[in-house]
Amino acid sequence: MIINKFTSKKIKMFVRDHWVAVTSTLAVLILTILSIIGFMGLESFYRKMQLAQLPIQIMMWILASAISAIIYVSLMFGRFGQIDTKKVKGSKVNVLFSDVLGVDEAKEEAIEVVNLLKDHSAVQKVGGKIIKGLLMIGPPGCGKTYLAKAIATEAGLPFLSLSASEFTEIFVGVGARRVRKLFKQARRLAYAHGGAIVFIDEIDAIGRTRTFSFMSGQEGNTTLNQLLVEMDGLQDEKENVVVIGATNSPEDVLDPAILRPGRFDRKIYIEKPNLKGREDVLKFYLNKVNYDKSIDIGKVARQAVYKSPADLENIVKEASIICLRNKRDVITHKDLSEAMERIDLGIKHRKHMTPEEKRRIAYHEAGHLIVLYLLHPTDDVFKASIIARGGTLGVVHHQQHEEMFTSNKDHLLADIQTSLAGHLAEKLKCGTTSDGVGSDFPKAMHLAHLMVWCLGMDGKHVGDFTVIPEGQLSEQLKNELNIETQRILQECLAKTETLLRDESILLDRFANELLKKEELEFDEIDAIFKEYHKVKFGASPTPPLEKSL
Numbered sequence: 001m002i003i004n005k006f007t008s009k010k011i012k013m014f015v016r017d018h019w020v021a022v023t024s025t026l027a028v029l030i031l032t033i034l035s036i037i038g039f040m041g042l043e044s045f046y047r048k049m050q051l052a053q054l055p056i057q058i059m060m061w062i063l064a065s066a067i068s069a070i071i072y073v074s075l076m077f078g079r080f081g082q083i084d085t086k087k088v089k090g091s092k093v094n095v096l097f098s099d100v101l102g103v104d105e106a107k108e109e110a111i112e113v114v115n116l117l118k119d120h121s122a123v124q125k126v127g128g129k130i131i132k133g134l135l136m137i138g139p140p141g142c143g144k145t146y147l148a149k150a151i152a153t154e155a156g157l158p159f160l161s162l163s164a165s166e167f168t169e170i171f172v173g174v175g176a177r178r179v180r181k182l183f184k185q186a187r188r189l190a191y192a193h194g195g196a197i198v199f200i201d202e203i204d205a206i207g208r209t210r211t212f213s214f215m216s217g218q219e220g221n222t223t224l225n226q227l228l229v230e231m232d233g234l235q236d237e238k239e240n241v242v243v244i245g246a247t248n249s250p251e252d253v254l255d256p257a258i259l260r261p262g263r264f265d266r267k268i269y270i271e272k273p274n275l276k277g278r279e280d281v282l283k284f285y286l287n288k289v290n291y292d293k294s295i296d297i298g299k300v301a302r303q304a305v306y307k308s309p310a311d312l313e314n315i316v317k318e319a320s321i322i323c324l325r326n327k328r329d330v331i332t333h334k335d336l337s338e339a340m341e342r343i344d345l346g347i348k349h350r351k352h353m354t355p356e357e358k359r360r361i362a363y364h365e366a367g368h369l370i371v372l373y374l375l376h377p378t379d380d381v382f383k384a385s386i387i388a389r390g391g392t393l394g395v396v397h398h399q400q401h402e403e404m405f406t407s408n409k410d411h412l413l414a415d416i417q418t419s420l421a422g423h424l425a426e427k428l429k430c431g432t433t434s435d436g437v438g439s440d441f442p443k444a445m446h447l448a449h450l451m452v453w454c455l456g457m458d459g460k461h462v463g464d465f466t467v468i469p470e471g472q473l474s475e476q477l478k479n480e481l482n483i484e485t486q487r488i489l490q491e492c493l494a495k496t497e498t499l500l501r502d503e504s505i506l507l508d509r510f511a512n513e514l515l516k517k518e519e520l521e522f523d524e525i526d527a528i529f530k531e532y533h534k535v536k537f538g539a540s541p542t543p544p545l546e547k548s549l
């Protein structure tokens, strides 16, 4: 019954859409019949004359209609106000919830939305709230578009997708006209299919807090106003149009007006996947390629903390490229690890360095490595390398065991000590220090400053002193805070130096291994520590990090 209802609606809509074609076809038919009747009534001589003139007449008609068609099209459908019709054409997308990976919580919310959409009329009957706007908030690469498509597929509705940046134009009013067209199309689709999903990506491009500047501000405002007007206009109960907006920005940059009830009042937060999510995503993409079945996917997932599903897909792709280049056909753990590093840090490029320089870099990285392993409460060492990549000459790759959203004092102190370790290892083993601390010192300094100025972690001052305007802080207080910052750095330096002196043999060993192999993987690193009966911090019963600071 429903099918019949929609079929008749579709026919109605076809006639409404194509009335020009329908009426002109009818007119042509009637005129042809009339002229045939007239033609038959003519005498033979005239008939022949008419026939002789026919080809040239047809040619003239074709020419004339072509010219008028060109003029008509360029006048009516000029560049302005026109959106790429391919994108706006509602299409049936085919993405199922089972295809959306790594964002399980967001998926649950989305399933609920689909249920509400399917029961549109039921919800209306009980007076429940009908969804009109849905906002997806989350970092890029986590599958917002994909999830929106899955909602459309699972609810069986056509999907219109557009990026908000396509609304922003220099000419005032163009964006607003595009919004009107988009909603017109959506309403028509909803009329014919019982509903439609409009997906607006990067909604922050028009949805930012309204400003009243002269240049872009004006246009953004009219576009946003038009969007709000259209959404408010969707009150008609027959119009089951749901607008899904997506943004990478935090929601506080968005105009409060678009978050008001009846607009984008439902939100889905999409987070980067957790360990389990990353494992699922990796399994999915690895199953598409030929990989060594002994790979510990859990370990790779642990290594890939903070990676989005798109990043993970990219890692598997990059690994297969590396694998191909080495003329193998099975992806190994080493390929994946290499791919991850290449994406994070850039491609390896061997620089010509003097043995002395190479040795200093090896000790520098060995210093970072040892302190990370023996002191750091949250981070694991995954790899150490003295091959130049991007802007760095060497690197110790480390990640948290699992993503953490806060850092405690021990964690911050361990970060500072790790940062200082490269500098100290150079000092202890090469008798001099170098400028290879370009990223280490700023990091250590920044953290120590943060601990004292903002986090009340020096034991003497409490509060975030950065909220007070510079001029209102007394010179004495500023001095005290800076002295405390330096004290933290000095204490960390002293402790790290003691540790590295105690582990002098280990430092030599790692530097030599690095000089020999250039890269050390987690397993190799772990084996060497075990050889010296060292235990990773956290696994040891007595934490070596003192808490006197």
Ligand code: ZN
Pocket (backbone or CB within 6 Å): 364, 368, 422, 423, 436, 437, 440
């Ligand atoms: Zn360093």
